[in-house]
Amino acid sequence: MNISTDYQVAKGELTDKVILVTGANRGFGRAMTLDLAKAGATVIMLGRDLGSLESVYDEVVDLGYQEPVLYPLDLEGATPEHYEQLQANLLENFDQLDGLIHNASIIGTMMPIEQYDIKLWYSTMQINVNAVFMLTQFLIPVLNKSDDARILFLSSSVGRSARAYWGAYGVSKFAIEGLSKTLSEELEKTNIRVNSLDPKRMRTKMRQTAYPAENADNNPTPESISPAIVYLMSESTKALNGEQLTLELD
Ligand SMILES: NC(=O)c1ccc[n+]([C@@H]2O[C@H](COP(=O)([O-])OP(=O)(O)OC[C@H]3O[C@@H](n4cnc5c(N)ncnc54)[C@H](OP(=O)(O)O)[C@@H]3O)[C@@H](O)[C@H]2O)c1
Incomplete structure (x- = not known):
């Protein structure tokens, strides 16, 4: 299902919503944090680099948007105890969580499976799949x-x-699609809606690593498409569940 990126974020449309974004310190995560906070949501910004998390926090506050909460955590090293602590923190400080956006991931390397570096395979699966689970x-x-x-x-x-x-x-994203679909069925009778989203291409560090020779100016900036994330957290998309969503770029 295609999702338009031509969405106008209305100030206050996500007031009282609490949304956790992983990898909120840069790239698409930073862009969606700014838009979600503009819409009035309290964004719990999870990331492994405190310095860049703080600089996005400053940007949000300087723009007069809803103040976010920083949550430094390295998804590669995080253990069940770290997630248990995060759960306890959220239960103590918020009445509920309204959104969980699994944005952080690493690209690994371009390599035939036959030669793929085993340590890098484990790291990629840990960050892109196990941490997400x-x-x-x-x-x-x-x-x-x-x-x-x-x-x-x-x-x-x-x-x-x-x-x-x-x-x-690629394999980690197949796993994510499986996780999304399985969870959407398991949670069908709850108030939690579950979907996956292919943002196609964005002018970020990840895209540059994957396509070093291309002209990055031809790719949309993450800021130009992040309003679609507000739309996907809004009342209007309440009925979507178990969908493989794709951003409509052209
Ligand atoms: N860019 C594209 O064209 C494109 C296309 C299709 C799908 N996507 C997907 O869109 C999402 C965002 O991509 P992007 O282009 O914004 O990527 P990016 O620029 O490479 O940013 C990745 C984010 O993930 C964080 N991260 C990586 N490892 C982490 C760890 N161990 N613990 C915590 N955070 C970690 C990074 O934090 P650090 O700053 O600490 O590294 C960064 O905030 C990804 O899931 C990607 O697969 C992107």
Whole structure:
């Protein structure tokens, strides 16, 4: 299902919503944090680099948007105890969680499976899949407290149709699609809606690593498409569940 990026964020449309974004310190995560905060949501900004998290926090506050909350965590090293602590923090400080956006991931390297570096395979699976599973598992009880909660998994075209040499990244996105679909069925009778989203292409560090020779100016900036994330957290998309969503760029 295609999702338009031509959405106007209205100030206050997500007031009282609490939304956790992973990898909120840069790239698409930073852009969606700014738009979600503009819409009035309290964004829990999860990331591993405190310095860049703080600079996005300053941007949000300087613009007069809803003040976010910083949550430094390295998804590669995080254990179930870290997620349990996050769950306890959220339950203590917020009445509910209304959104969980799994945005953080790493690209790994372009390599045939036959030669793929085993350590990098493990790291990619840990960040892109295992951390996503654990974070989801521990936050479902907090999402259950909301009367309209969303889980959004950032995916990719290589997680829907296999492409040679995309290695652990492509396989991790196939896993994310499976997780999204399975969870959407398991949570069907709850107030939690679950979908995956392929943002197609964005002018970020990840895209530059994957396509070093292309002219990055031809790719949309993450800021130009992040309003679609507000739309996907809004009342208007309440009925979407178990969908493989794709941003409409052209
Ligand atoms: N860019 C594209 O064209 C494109 C296309 C299809 C899908 N996507 C998907 O869209 C999402 C956002 O992509 P992007 O282009 O914004 O990527 P990006 O610029 O590479 O940013 C990735 C984010 O993930 C964070 N991250 C990586 N490892 C982490 C860890 N161990 N712990 C915590 N955070 C970690 C990074 O934090 P650090 O700053 O600390 O590294 C950064 O905030 C990804 O899921 C990607 O797969 C992107």
